[in-house]
Amino acid sequence: MxxxxxxxxxxxxxxxxxxxxxxxxxxxxxxxxxxxxxxxxxxxxxxxxxxxxxLPTQVHSLDQFQKLFWSQMSAQFGGQTRRDEE
Incomplete structure (x- = not known):
């Protein structure tokens, strides 16, 4: 039930x-x-x-940011340059 x-x-x-x-x-x-x-x-x-x-305090403009980025990338990859600069 x-x-x-x-x-x-x-x-x-x-x-x-x-x-x-x-x-x-x-x-x-x-x-x-x-x-x-x-x-x-x-x-x-x-x-x-x-x-x-x-961002670090010394980076205030886009140009400085790009320079910082490229310097870090070139240091990371052993100082190779970009192809358009050659």
């Missing part, structure tokens, strides 16, 4: 009936903290801020 019982209640009513604690205030405080941290970290995702953070 099989019995099926359908209970129609809200989650709050079920939590109260079963004697479970109400975690809604804690969840609200936690989500507010997560949102505040997320909004704070989004300010660091600004492209200009990322560019300034990742």
């Amino acid at each position: 099989k019995f099926t019982i359908d209970i129609d209640c809200t989650p709050e009513e079920a939590r109260t009936f079963l004697g479970l604690p109400d975690v809604q205030p804690m969840q609200t405080a936690l989500m507010d903290e997560v949102q505040a941290r997320l909004m704070h970290s989004l300010s660091a995702m600004d492209p200009e801020t990322l560019f300034k953070t990742w």
Whole structure:
């Protein structure tokens, strides 16, 4: 024999009936903290801020960045020159 019982209640009513604690205030405080941290970290995702953070302080222009890039690449590959310079 099989019995099926359908209970129609809200989650709050079920939590109260079963004697479970109400975690809604804690969840609200936690989500507010997560949102505040997320909004704070989004300010660091600004492209200009990322560019300034990742590059050394002596690199200020695109020309200097290209020179730095090529000097690092030529040092990495043993001082080989580019083909268009030959």
